Amino acid sequence: MKARVLRIGLPLLVLALVLVAWDLAVRGFAIPAYVLPGPGLVLATLVADAELLWQSLLVTLAITVQGFLLAAVGGIALAIAFNQWRLIEYSFYPYAVILQVTPIVAVAPLLLIYLPQPMAVLACAWIVAFFPVLANTTLGLNSVDHNLIALFDLYKASRWQVLWNLKLPAALPQILAGLRIAGGLSLIGAVVAEIAAGSAGAGSGLAYRIAESGYRLNIPRMFAALLLLSAAGVVIFFLLSGLSHLALRRWHESAIRQER
Amino acid sequence: MSGQGQGRAVVSLRSVNKTFDSGTVALDGFDFDVNPGEFVSLLGPSGCGKSTALRIIAGLSSASSGTVEWCADAAPAGGIHSIADSNSSSNSNPSPNKISFVFQEPTLMPWANVAANVRLPLKLAHIDQAHITGAVNRALERVGLAEFADSYPRELSGGMRMRASIARALVTEPQLLLMDEPFAALDEITRFKLNNDMLSLWQELRRTVIFVTHSVFESVFLSQRIVVMTPRPGRVFADIAIPAPYPRDEHFRTSAEYAGYCRTVSAALTQATAGGEL
Ligand SMILES: Nc1ncnc2c1ncn2[C@@H]1O[C@H](COP(=O)(O)OP(=O)(O)OP(=O)(O)O)[C@@H](O)[C@H]1O
Ligand SMILES: [Mg+2]
Numbered sequence: 299m300k301a302r303v304l305r306i307g308l309p310l311l312v313l314a315l316v317l318v319a320w321d322l323a324v325r326g327f328a329i330p331a332y333v334l335p336g337p338g339l340v341l342a343t344l345v346a347d348a349e350l351l352w353q354s355l356l357v358t359l360a361i362t363v364q365g366f367l368l369a370a371v372g373g374i375a376l377a378i379a380f381n382q383w384r385l386i387e388y389s390f391y392p393y394a395v396i397l398q399v400t401p402i403v404a405v406a407p408l409l410l411i412y413l414p415q416p417m418a419v420l421a422c423a424w425i426v427a428f429f430p431v432l433a434n435t436t437l438g439l440n441s442v443d444h445n446l447i448a449l450f451d452l453y454k455a456s457r458w459q460v461l462w463n464l465k466l467p468a469a470l471p472q473i474l475a476g477l478r479i480a481g482g483l484s485l486i487g488a489v490v491a492e493i494a495a496g497s498a499g500a501g502s503g504l505a506y507r508i509a510e511s512g513y514r515l516n517i518p519r520m521f522a523a524l525l526l527l528s529a530a531g532v533v534i535f536f537l538l539s540g541l542s543h544l545a546l547r548r549w550h551e552s553a554i555r556q557e558r
Numbered sequence: 559m560s561g562q563g564q565g566r567a568v569v570s571l572r573s574v575n576k577t578f579d580s581g582t583v584a585l586d587g588f589d590f591d592v593n594p595g596e597f598v599s600l601l602g603p604s605g606c607g608k609s610t611a612l613r614i615i616a617g618l619s620s621a622s623s624g625t626v627e628w629c630a631d632a633a634p635a636g637g638i639h640s641i642a643d644s645n646s647s648s649n650s651n652p653s654p655n656k657i658s659f660v661f662q663e664p665t666l667m668p669w670a671n672v673a674a675n676v677r678l679p680l681k682l683a684h685i686d687q688a689h690i691t692g693a694v695n696r697a698l699e700r701v702g703l704a705e706f707a708d709s710y711p712r713e714l715s716g717g718m719r720m721r722a723s724i725a726r727a728l729v730t731e732p733q734l735l736l737m738d739e740p741f742a743a744l745d746e747i748t749r750f751k752l753n754n755d756m757l758s759l760w761q762e763l764r765r766t767v768i769f770v771t772h773s774v775f776e777s778v779f780l781s782q783r784i785v786v787m788t789p790r791p792g793r794v795f796a797d798i799a800i801p802a803p804y805p806r807d808e809h810f811r812t813s814a815e816y817a818g819y820c821r822t823v824s825a826a827l828t829q830a831t832a833g834g835e836l
Contacts, residue, residue: 443665445661445663445665446665446667448613448618448661449659449661449665449678450682451618452616452617452618452657452658452659453678453679453682453683453730454682454683455682459682463678463681464667467667467669467670468667468669470669548669548710549668549669549711550668554712
């Protein structure tokens with residue numbers, strides 16, 4: 299109970315201290331708002347521009363969620379295909395790695411040339427989010443207790459029975475860990491692509507707002523948009539952690555509370 | 559009482575050799591027959607190939623050379639080289655497989671509760687639901703876990719997990735029950751308790767049991783016959799009958815007769831390990 303209070307109380311205390319220090323610094327040194335706005339001004343901007351920022355948030359979130367879902371389905375499906383057919387794994391795994399190691403910031407401008415802008419942003423979100431799902435699911439599918447495999451073998455389980463009744467449930471913790479990473483990454487992918495597209499000026503997502511405000515030296519709005527982006531990231535993280543906890547709470551070490 | 563007799567062997571291994579890709583010769587010239595309804599133990603030092611032999615008998619691994627023959631009642635379903643497929647009509651028998659295996663670890667699926675774990679073999683064989691429920695309840699009752707059907711493996715003690723594992727092996731009503739040091743990780747009290755339970759189960763069901771252990775005391779208490787193996791490469795060093803009558807209980811465990819058998823088997827094991835002749 300006491301640990302719980304500290305876990306929640308201490309970060310809040312740190313936040314309060316930082317906000318006070320920030321505010322004092324801005325007032326004390328009379329820093330102009332176009333260099334560093336105070337926390338009060340950022341909050342006021344958030345309220346004043348609420349409608350515009352909210353619309354932009356929805357655009358970015360829609361892309362993020364779509365990218366995430368595509369990455370989840372694609373990553374899990376490809377991992378299953380790799381696991382079931384060795385030849386597919388040999389053929390495609392190197393390219394999955396190449397896709398992953400190439401910096402997305404460098405790829406985004408290219409995608410923007412070949413794809414319509416919303417598609418390019420979605421593709422970016424998908425590319426960055428996809429690999430952790432693939433890698434984690436592959437690891438999970440391959441690390442099933444070999445005695446359980448022998449047991450399924452003994453009872454002459456079919457390939458699909460082994461996959462459905464053994465490998466997928468056994469891989470669930472790793473799959474969920476992959477999804478948790480992918481959630482954050484798809485937001486990053488969407489933001490990177492929006493920023494890259496920003497100069498083209500066609501988008502209206504939050505990251506586009508940040509870039510646009512930057513050109514106009516509307517620093518308070520930059521901060522307000524940034525705040526919303528972080529909040530979106532945190533919400534995504536907690537949603538996926540909650541999902542993971544819900545799915546694993548009965549049996550997996552990571553989710554059970556040990557009774558002493 | 560032991561050795562041959564009582565009709566055809568349930569499973570019969572002839573000069574079986576098992577050499578792994580690494581070059582390790584686990585078994586060499588291994589001859590082994592098991593009679594119907596018999597409780598036989600494989601006893602030998604660690605690494606002598608007991609598990610390897612059991613896996614070959616289960617059809618989970620194949621011999622490098624030599625022959626393995628199963629009688630029709632105990633052939634692994636679609637086993638690697640089962641010779642016993644002429645006897646068909648498997649639909650009269652609800653068992654998906656005539657062989658069950660109990661591993662050294664409980665080997666339960668942690669994401670499934672006890673009932674779901676025990677149900678697994680029947681589910682894999684597409685047995686109809688009505689039959690499954692009854693069979694699962696019966697198996698759980700036999701091992702005294704009926705109350706824990708809804709518990710998850712992590713909520714059970716080590717001994718209870720092992721019993722769940724045994725229930726899963728029994729649920730198919732196998733003709734041949736293979737057990738690979740199932741109680742090795744348990745404390746002595748639990749182990750004695752499970753040994754007693756094991757014997758009453760065996761007397762009730764009269765299935766053939768091959769029990770791997772490296773405990774002389776356990777093997778003497780349980781078995782009608784003990785096959786002592788040599789260190790790697792494993793082969794049969796001695797085949798010792800334990801003609802003491804069943805039921806065997808705590809009284810037997812403390813009797814001079816029991817101690818005498820233990821001495822004999824222990825001596826054989828020592829000699830086998832030292833590489834001497836009997
Ligand atoms: N898959 C494998 N690949 C290579 N060598 C193996 C394999 N499985 C077993 N062996 C080797 O075969 C020998 C016999 O192993 P096995 O597991 O049958 O011994 P065991 O009698 O069951 O020992 P224990 O009592 O410790 O369980 C060992 O030397 C082991 O190293
Ligand atoms: Mg072993």
